Amino acid sequence: MSIDKEESVKKLFTAESAQVDTNKGDAYYDELYISCQKRIEELKKLKPLNNRVDFTESIEDQGLERRDFLKWASATTAMLMLPASFTPLVAEAAVLMNRVPVIWVELSDCAGNSEALLRSDGPKIDEIILDIISLEFHETLQAASGHQAEKQMDEAMEHFKGKYLLFVEGAVPLGMNGQFGTIGAKGETFVDHLHRAAEGAAAVVAVGSCATYGGIPAAAPNPTDSVGVMDVVKGKPIINIPACPANPSNMVGVILHFVLTGTIPELDSLLRPKFAFGYRIHDNCERRAHFDAGEYVEEWGDEGAKNNFCLYKVGCKGPMTFNNCSIIRYNEGVNWPIGVGRGCIGCSEPDFWDKYAYERPMSNANIKAPTGGVEKTVDEFGLGLLTAAGIGIGIHAAASAVAGKREDGGEY
Amino acid sequence: MKDKPGYVQVKRRTGAMRIIHWVNVISMIAAIITGLYIAAPYYQALIADPAVDKYVMAWNRWVHFIVAIIFDVTSIIVFYLTFFSRVDRPWGKVIPNKQNLSEFVEVLLNLLTLNRRKKFNSEHNDSFNITFFFIFHFLMIWMLLTGLQMYVHGLESGISSIGAWWPWMLHLVTDWTLPVSSWMVGSTATGANIMDVRIAHHTTMWLLITWVVFHIYYQFWRTIFWKEGDISIIVGGSKYVKIKEDEEA
Numbered sequence: 262m263s264i265d266k267e268e269s270v271k272k273l274f275t276a277e278s279a280q281v282d283t284n285k286g287d288a289y290y291d292e293l294y295i296s297c298q299k300r301i302e303e304l305k306k307l308k309p310l311n312n313r314v315d316f317t318e319s320i321e322d323q324g325l326e327r328r329d330f331l332k333w334a335s336a337t338t339a340m341l342m343l344p345a346s347f348t349p350l351v352a353e354a355a356v357l358m359n360r361v362p363v364i365w366v367e368l369s370d371c372a373g374n375s376e377a378l379l380r381s382d383g384p385k386i387d388e389i390i391l392d393i394i395s396l397e398f399h400e401t402l403q404a405a406s407g408h409q410a411e412k413q414m415d416e417a418m419e420h421f422k423g424k425y426l427l428f429v430e431g432a433v434p435l436g437m438n439g440q441f442g443t444i445g446a447k448g449e450t451f452v453d454h455l456h457r458a459a460e461g462a463a464a465v466v467a468v469g470s471c472a473t474y475g476g477i478p479a480a481a482p483n484p485t486d487s488v489g490v491m492d493v494v495k496g497k498p499i500i501n502i503p504a505c506p507a508n509p510s511n512m513v514g515v516i517l518h519f520v521l522t523g524t525i526p527e528l529d530s531l532l533r534p535k536f537a538f539g540y541r542i543h544d545n546c547e548r549r550a551h552f553d554a555g556e557y558v559e560e561w562g563d564e565g566a567k568n569n570f571c572l573y574k575v576g577c578k579g580p581m582t583f584n585n586c587s588i589i590r591y592n593e594g595v596n597w598p599i600g601v602g603r604g605c606i607g608c609s610e611p612d613f614w615d616k617y618a619y620e621r622p623m624s625n626a627n628i629k630a631p632t633g634g635v636e637k638t639v640d641e642f643g644l645g646l647l648t649a650a651g652i653g654i655g656i657h658a659a660a661s662a663v664a665g666k667r668e669d670g671g672e673y
Numbered sequence: 674m675k676d677k678p679g680y681v682q683v684k685r686r687t688g689a690m691r692i693i694h695w696v697n698v699i700s701m702i703a704a705i706i707t708g709l710y711i712a713a714p715y716y717q718a719l720i721a722d723p724a725v726d727k728y729v730m731a732w733n734r735w736v737h738f739i740v741a742i743i744f745d746v747t748s749i750i751v752f753y754l755t756f757f758s759r760v761d762r763p764w765g766k767v768i769p770n771k772q773n774l775s776e777f778v779e780v781l782l783n784l785l786t787l788n789r790r791k792k793f794n795s796e797h798n799d800s801f802n803i804t805f806f807f808i809f810h811f812l813m814i815w816m817l818l819t820g821l822q823m824y825v826h827g828l829e830s831g832i833s834s835i836g837a838w839w840p841w842m843l844h845l846v847t848d849w850t851l852p853v854s855s856w857m858v859g860s861t862a863t864g865a866n867i868m869d870v871r872i873a874h875h876t877t878m879w880l881l882i883t884w885v886v887f888h889i890y891y892q893f894w895r896t897i898f899w900k901e902g903d904i905s906i907i908v909g910g911s912k913y914v915k916i917k918e919d920e921e922a
């Protein structure tokens with residue numbers, strides 16, 4: 262990483278905290294309420310895009326009750342850090358989500374975020390909502406391919422110019438003039454594809470760690486020169502939803518926030534929405550008491566593991582990771598990595614693959630040199646340094662002693 | 674204090690400076706012991722311990738933080754003394770002018786020729802030693818700022834019991850260590866990450882330990898071979914320099 266090109270670093274100096282001020286005063290919320298109401302009235306006048314299914318119907322089809330839906334709406338209102346009085350608005354906004362067009366492009370990725378968005382043990386409200394958002398274009402999901410697909414994307418971009426949300430999944434390879442990744446019948450490079458798609462977007466949402474920071478494709482030695490979206494797209498509002506995969510609840514949160522207010526949520530210095538990434542895993546982890554007590558799982562399956570001890574010594578990076586999975590968990594709150602006895606690998610932080618994803622504490626882990634050179638642990642390096650110093654001192658001391666003896670009775 | 678015949682006593686350190694030195698020594702040992710535990714807990718909490726005093730990691734972190742604060746305070750005092758001390762004002766010796774450079778080379782030659790050549794005034798602190806201490810203070814400041822960056826990283830709420838100014842100030846003073854660490858460690862990702870600061874902090878500990886090893890050796894070596902009682906500078910506050918024959922009369 263070069264220091265100068267870092268937008269995010271510049272932002273660091275202006276960032277105040279990861280906390281969303283949830284006490285902005287009645288006047289602020291009253292005004293926001295009215296403006297949200299207005300926006301919803303306007304959206305209601307629009308026809309649902311693409312003949313999408315009616316939301317209320319699809320909920321009933323899936324055997325969920327309206328009561329469940331309202332419970333979900335109030336939980337989501339809290340997640341977005343809005344007062345409870347906003348719950349009916351959030352519920353309405355959810356129903357209107359098929360009025361906001363979304364274009365989804367995939368670059369260097371594994372489609373894991375798309376998978377996360379679609380798969381679950383049974384359709385739950387988050388997933389249903391993602392089903393009914395007006396996904397105008399999604400390479401992996403749509404039936405069209407080749408020229409047809411390209412035409413569809415062009416049309417969608419033209420038709421919804423300035424209105425659509427662009428979701429980007431995957432890193433952007435810049436090496437070899439971007440030739441590491443091309444798409445479509447014309448062999449457009451990923452970079453050009455992204456630039457073209459971002460052009461008319463109202464905002465760009467980077468989902469997953471690859472789109473956010475370059476992720477796995479950018480891991481050492483980064484042969485394709487991959488970078489995250491925020492290094493490529495300039496002059497557009499960018500929202501990052503990192504994690505591997507990004508939590509569907511957070512995607513829904515961002516879309517809902519946009520539908521409801523027409524604006525993007527408050528962001529931290531890495532452009533992550535604070536409502537989701539303002540929490541440190543470690544601070545909300547159920548094993549934290551064991552951490553403070555010094556009770557650690559020493560190896561997989563030992564007595565400590567059976568007693569749910571802290572996973573720090575088997576590599577948990579919760580103390581350095583910001584994400585809300587320790588609170589909202591995955592798959593509608595079923596469980597999350599630390600809950601199943603695996604340490605956090607810091608998937609929502611930059612460079613997680615090289616610097617976080619190992620099953621040891623940092624000082625005992627082999628850290629890859631950025632050039633792909635020798636892997637060493639920090640402690641090995643330090644002990645090597647100390648040994649070298651010790652040998653040097655030993656030689657000098659021995660030589661001094663011999664020389665000193667010869668000089669005895671001499672000048673000094 | 675009576676002078677040894679043929680030797681003159683040179684006052685080198687005030688009581689306060691000596692106390693600071695030994696406070697730093699103790700703080701540093703404590704910081705290393707606790708720091709290594711925080712990095713990778715190397716002893717196990719006794720599982721049979723009653724729950725009430727099981728707070729091993731928390732204590733380690735507490736001690737680590739307290740010695741860091743002590744170090745902070747002594748650093749500020751040392752910084753002040755570097756410029757305004759009554760006894761030794763070493764700041765002038767790090768300026769790379771001709772006189773200092775030649776003194777630096779002479780002291781280095783003295784060390785390398787195993788004390789066969791000694792063509793500099795060893796009464797006061799020389800350029801070589803001062804530069805060596807300068808490196809130490811530089812590493813220490815880096816240690817303090819990276820440490821505080823990791824500390825404020827966990828204060829993500831932006832609030833603290835002494836007010837919001839505290840994390841705000843820490844962000845202001847230490848946030849630059851993030852991109853600098855990422856650059857040093859060599860990050861290929863977009864965006865700076867806190868792990869690089871941790872790696873830099875931990876690596877710097879090893880540099881400091883190596884520094885200390887050489888420091889102790891060198892001060893012993895001087896004492897033994899120069900025969901000027903250098904070691905007592907940091908204990909008694911002064912050393913002895915032999916009066917040259919021609920000056921004695």
Ligand code: SF4
Nearest residue numbers: 546549571572577579
């Ligand atoms: S398991 Fe991880 S996140 Fe939880 S307390 Fe231990 S180190 Fe922190």
Ligand code: SF4
Nearest residue numbers: 586598605606607608
């Ligand atoms: S626990 Fe850590 S690695 Fe796992 S999903 Fe959450 S942030 Fe990512």
